[in-house]
Amino acid sequence: MSQPVDLRSDTVTRPTAAMRRAMAEAEVGDDVYGEDPTVRRLEEQAAEWTGQPAALFVPTGTMGNQCAIHLQASPGADVLVERESHVYLYELGAMAALSGATPRALDGERGRLTPGAVSAAVSPDLYYMAPTRLLVLENTHNHAGGVVVGAEHQNALIDEARRHRLAVHLDGARVFHAAAASGRPLPDFTSRVDTVMFCLSKGLGAPLGSMLCGSVELMREARVIRKRFGGGMRQAGIVAAAGLYALEHHVERLADDHRRARKLAEAVAELDPFELDPAAVETNILIADVRPGYDAGALLASLRESGLVAGPMGPGRIRFVTHLEIDDEALERAIATLRRVSRDAGPPVT
Numbered sequence: 193m194s195q196p197v198d199l200r201s202d203t204v205t206r207p208t209a210a211m212r213r214a215m216a217e218a219e220v221g222d223d224v225y226g227e228d229p230t231v232r233r234l235e236e237q238a239a240e241w242t243g244q245p246a247a248l249f250v251p252t253g254t255m256g257n258q259c260a261i262h263l264q265a266s267p268g269a270d271v272l273v274e275r276e277s278h279v280y281l282y283e284l285g286a287m288a289a290l291s292g293a294t295p296r297a298l299d300g301e302r303g304r305l306t307p308g309a310v311s312a313a314v315s316p317d318l319y320y321m322a323p324t325r326l327l328v329l330e331n332t333h334n335h336a337g338g339v340v341v342g343a344e345h346q347n348a349l350i351d352e353a354r355r356h357r358l359a360v361h362l363d364g365a366r367v368f369h370a371a372a373a374s375g376r377p378l379p380d381f382t383s384r385v386d387t388v389m390f391c392l393s394k395g396l397g398a399p400l401g402s403m404l405c406g407s408v409e410l411m412r413e414a415r416v417i418r419k420r421f422g423g424g425m426r427q428a429g430i431v432a433a434a435g436l437y438a439l440e441h442h443v444e445r446l447a448d449d450h451r452r453a454r455k456l457a458e459a460v461a462e463l464d465p466f467e468l469d470p471a472a473v474e475t476n477i478l479i480a481d482v483r484p485g486y487d488a489g490a491l492l493a494s495l496r497e498s499g500l501v502a503g504p505m506g507p508g509r510i511r512f513v514t515h516l517e518i519d520d521e522a523l524e525r526a527i528a529t530l531r532r533v534s535r536d537a538g539p540p541v542t
């Protein structure tokens with residue numbers, strides 16, 4: 193039997209042979225002493241790509257987000273977040289646990305906040321109210337289905353935050369996808385925020401690693417926080433080399449992932465058990481609702497048995513993500529499997 197098609201996440205990719213060669217050949221040193229030339233090079237590249245003055249290599253996206261929050265929100269302060277954002281749902285209360293900050297969750301429209309919602313959530317300047325310090329944005333928005341927050345919309349949110357003297361952090365785990373999908377240069381999304389985190393391990397195909405970018409001063413402080421959080425790494429050039437390789441070779445191809453996700457969405461939308469608007473699929477993530485009368489858990493199990501692995505995304509929702517290891521042939525296999533399993537599922541149980 194051929195390899196299963198794994199559409200759970202764009203994090204499941206394994207380094208290609210060429211990426212492994214780049215890793216094996218990387219020049220390394222002790223990065224806690226600031227002596228790893230490959231890490232330095234990656235940090236310079238990340239700063240250049242994002243249009244920020246400086247960057248810091250961190251092992252995970254979560255650590256990058258939490259360093260940014262720690263730096264820009266004081267204990268007892270409020271942090272404005274979107275209700276379905278990664279920092280709110282999937283970082284285990286880290287901003288409270290590590291920084292003493294309180295998330296204020298705001299409702300977005302498919303992941304997009306409005307300037308009005310931001311403005312309304314800022315505390316008045318009263319000594320007996322928690323000060324609002326930071327706005328966290330996410331682009332693309334994972335839980336909403338890879339939604340792009342357009343550059344103009346994001347700018348309006350940044351402007352609103354500035355009016356209230358809030359710092360702005362962008363969780364740009366997949367911000368390269370936002371740029372690719374909207375045909376805009378990356379800095380249109382990354383240069384105006386105070387800090388931005390992007391992931392090398394999501395869609396770009398590196399085994400691990402994320403970049404936190406911002407001012408020289410903030411990144412100097414972030415280096416201290418990273419060490420305190422246990423993220424000081426030694427010969428990290430081995431993995432930084434994978435990141436450099438990913439930036440050089442795996443950015444342009446993101447458009448292929450988006451094209452394939454749209455094709456998959458068009459196929460899924462025609463199948464009885466699923467409900468999905470293919471036009472809403474903008475990048476590499478598609479989330480399908482499972483219609484009443486069908487059992488999402490049973491569908492996932494049948495798909496897996498038939499060689500297609502997808503992920504649950506809350507009750508009655510299934511997520512499919514295209515990535516580096518999904519070529520046209522794998523996509524066709526996925527579509528054929530979905531058609532077969534949907535047919536075998538029979539009519540809905542009412």
Ligand SMILES: Cc1ncc(COP(=O)(O)O)c(C=O)c1O
Nearest residue numbers: 252253254255278330334363365
């Ligand atoms: C939008 C978003 N932000 C942050 C992260 C965290 O990244 P990591 O798993 O590297 O901590 C993820 C992970 O999937 C994500 O999807």
